[in-house]
Amino acid sequence: MLKPRDLGPGESTRTFLEAMKAGRLHLARFVLDALDGEIVDCRADRGRTPLMYAVLLKDPAWRLAFARLLLERRAAVNMRDDAGRSALSLACERGYLEVTELLVQFGADPDAVDSRGWSPLMYAASQGQTAVIEWLLRVFRRLGLYLERADRSGRTALLLASAGGHGQCVRALRAAGALLLAQPGPDGEAADAAAAAAAPPAALSVHVEPQLLQAECSQQRRWQVRAGSEAAQEAAAPRGRPLIRRATAPDCQNLIGC
Helix, strand or coil: CCCCHHHHCCCHHHHHHHHHCCCCCHHHHHHHCCCCCCCCCCCCCCCHHHHHHCCCCCHHHHHHHHHHHHHCCCCCCCCCCCCCHHHHHHHHHHHHHHHHHHHCCCCCCCCCCCCCCCHHHHHHHHHHHHHHHHHHHHHHHHHCCCCCCCCCCCCCHHHHHHHHCCCCHHHHHHCCCCCCCCCCCCCCCCCCCCHHHHHHHHHCCCCCCHHHHHHHHHHHHHHHHHCHHHHHHHHHCCCCCCCCCCCCHHHHHHHHCC
16 A cells, blocks of 8 residues: 655656546545645646646546646646646647636636747637637636737637638637737737638638638738728727736636626
8 A cells, every 4th residue: 555655756746647647536635645735736748737637638527536636736727838838728729628617717827828829719729629719708708818819920819710620610709809810929020811821722611611711811901901001000909908817716706607
């Protein structure tokens, strides 16, 4: 039987991760109790924390149980790995809605970006995770979620969804007020939105209606022609506040029922 004295500094995190992989919740809780929760934010491969590994578990019940265990032991919900990704970013990319909701309840920031400028919303859009996108838009619409955020190549969540042929995601983002127009990247240089959205015609025509794509391309050309006019300046302005204030547990618990 495993005893607290058996958990040396180099073995505790590995033992905890193995317990999660095997679905052994009691063993994982024992390890945390034995070490007084000291390993909740320890980094493993690629700088990822136990919480990040928990949200990537394939079994939905294990995923939710281990994530909740760590969050209740005060795991840092917005901690980043070596690529700048958070647990919420990983959950949104996989489309794990139940753990996405849990992370937000514990204060996960939905507008935090990684090293290439991608937010959780952008990861969900790139993978066609419609349920996650609709939930994020519904819950954070009052907090000013920045739909026009662009990565280092000038691609927004809408552009990523369109390029991937995810028609339902495109419609959800457009209904929320997202524009095809790209914003300047973090380096201050304006990105070419049309080039960033380019994708093989076959990939775009599978799920997205030709009329929708034609309308978006026409809209983009109008922005380029009217770039110096007052109308373009007004339309290019970000909808809502440019930054979202960090969500807190009370805020999100009140909004979960929206």
